[in-house]
Amino acid sequence: MTEKIGVLGEKSARRIGVERVVNAPLPTVHGKFQAIGYVDHDRGDEQVALVHGDIGAERVLVRLHSECLTGDAFGSQHCECGDQLAAALRAVVAEGSGVVVYLRGHEGRGIGLLAKLRAMALQAEGLDTVEANLALGLPVDARDYGAAAGMLHDLGVRSVRLMSNNPRKREALVRHGIEVSEQVPLLIPPCESNITYLRTKRERLDHHLPHLDAVAHLS
Numbered sequence: 001m002t003e004k005i006g007v008l009g010e011k012s013a014r015r016i017g018v019e020r021v022v023n024a025p026l027p028t029v030h031g032k033f034q035a036i037g038y039v040d041h042d043r044g045d046e047q048v049a050l051v052h053g054d055i056g057a058e059r060v061l062v063r064l065h066s067e068c069l070t071g072d073a074f075g076s077q078h079c080e081c082g083d084q085l086a087a088a089l090r091a092v093v094a095e096g097s098g099v100v101v102y103l104r105g106h107e108g109r110g111i112g113l114l115a116k117l118r119a120m121a122l123q124a125e126g127l128d129t130v131e132a133n134l135a136l137g138l139p140v141d142a143r144d145y146g147a148a149a150g151m152l153h154d155l156g157v158r159s160v161r162l163m164s165n166n167p168r169k170r171e172a173l174v175r176h177g178i179e180v181s182e183q184v185p186l187l188i189p190p191c192e193s194n195i196t197y198l199r200t201k202r203e204r205l206d207h208h209l210p211h212l213d214a215v216a217h218l219s
């Protein structure tokens with residue numbers, strides 16, 4: 001492959017934003033997807049969007065899923081990420097079309113895997129998820145959604161029905177030029193292990209989690 005150098009020299013040849021590099025069929029337990037791989041030239045991350053069906057451009061059912069190794073792969077009950085990912089994949093298949101953008105580099109709301117584990121250790125000692133990040137000298141939420149918007153633009157998506165309880169995801173997409181026509185709740189029944197974490201998300205991070213009212217009996 002030959003590198004193309006722009007007429008203005010090397011600097012103008014620097015690629016910006018996300019670039020689609022591969023499209024592979026991905027059959028899953030939830031249904032069939034196309035795994036569309038991107039390189040994020042701004043941050044150096046490798047990213048993937050799972051696309052199901054013929055998505056069109058308007059009111060596309062979309063989940064922006066922040067990577068969570070412990071939740072997504074290990075079934076951690078500290079958070080509800082694994083269940084949210086499965087629910088989102090099931091929802092787009094049930095809908096007949098949609099996109100799950102899986103955002104790497106988003107561990108622990110962007111602080112990284114090991115820092116997230118440190119924050120989890122502090123939470124086991126009684127700090128909440130916000131206090132734990134701050135105690136480590138780290139931001140409460142460092143996630144960036146520019147790459148997610150770039151992938152959606154590349155897929156021809158103009159407006160989305162966003163499966164999320166997090167108002168910041170909606171705001172970030174709008175800021176990056178993707179219209180959010182609707183916010184679709186993705187409510188996972190809480191368990192004893194994650195109820196405190198979920199309440200913190202609702203009370204301190206403004207997540208819309210109305211179903212927590214029904215589980216006052218959980219400690």
Ligand SMILES: [Zn+2]
Nearest residue numbers: 068071079081
């Ligand atoms: Zn998680």
